[in-house]
Amino acid sequence: MSLRLQARKLACERDGRWLFRDLDLEIRSGEILRVEGPNGSGKTTLLKILSGQLADYEGSIFWRDAPLRRVHRNFLASLLYLGHAPGVKAALTPLENLAWYQAMAGTGGTEAQRMSALEMVGLRGFEDLPAGQLSAGQQRRVALARLELTPRPLWVLDEPFTAIDREGVADLEARLAAHVRGGGSVVLTTHQALDIPVPMCRVRLGEGKGNVAS
């Protein structure tokens, strides 16, 4: 499945300040795009634009050579987005949370799948506790279990390493590498030094423009 997300002449202004201008991006299958920049430089905004959430920008975005707005539903079916908030309901158990995500993905799925996804992220034994009683890192892990549970070619991850311990970081890095080698692609922001043995594209935001480097 060929995967191609292109952005041409992307520009975004917030409160009279240009976050970035004339930004050209291209993400193909087997690539990682890392968005860098200081706090407030527009990393999350860029990720939201690339995931089709914000419409308040200039320039154009193409998904598989078609304008993103026209193939939005199709695009969403290939996208997995993890935002700042983990998207985990505190009153529900990790299993119940994942069951909802499975249903929203349009595939029913079994409890065995959910259990093995939770086991992958090291939450065995916590599957029946209300997520509100889990630590911040464990809640983030519940969200990360979706990477395993609902396979999507394009991952857009906003600070996925937040609150994750050292071992979890190494595992997530391995998961990202495996996803990219399997033909998927990843767009992410992080302040962490990444140790992933696959080619990585970088975008540096700040000072009103964006620089692309390989």
Place this chain on the structure above:
Amino acid sequence: MSRPEASPKSYARGREPEASVALALLATMRRDLLALLRRPGAAFNSLAFFALVITLFPIGISPDPELLATIAPGLLWVAALLAALLSLDGMFRDDFADGTLEQLLLAAQPLPLMALAKVAVHWLTTGLPLALMAPVLGVMLSLPPGSYAVLVLSLALGSATLSVIGAIGAALTVGLSRGGVLLSLLVLPLYVPVLIFGAGAVQAAIAGTSVAAHLALLGALLAVSLVFAPWAIAASLRISLNG
């Protein structure tokens, strides 16, 4: 965590679109009902408000059954409407705070229908209980016999419209930290027709005239709002989340 191996992955295609939408609808309703069941405080709030207001009126005005019977239909309806209004603010607030609302917008499912699932849960946990509780409170206001069935029916129909219309306001104000007053101002004008025909139905039942016209109008209001509101709710949610 165990290390995944690098192998080309096949990305599961969803089932038939209709089946997958039905699945997502049921899952969303189930999830919201379950979350409310675990934390019943929010749903209980509006019921307690309804009961308190109605019990205070005979004390504050007069225990005279004849006087109370004349004002009972309007009183019950106004109190139920305000109780429903009180519960609106929380309709999307939790989902907004924990990020699941963002994920709902990102799911490849029709958002108007998903929003309608949340509205249905809201009605099942506030409007319907309010309607079922109203006869008990009606006894306290010495509501004349023969009007109780109409009271329940009119409240059940009317509160569904209140939930559907109210959801537009709740969706518009979900991003604001203190949206409560604004929400009331936004939806109260739209609530007035429901109040007029709802209280009118109960008054007609007491007077012994036909209630069919009032109930039919309540049903029509519900039908119209069901047709148009889901799209308005979806658009409001998009505006609230993404500016």
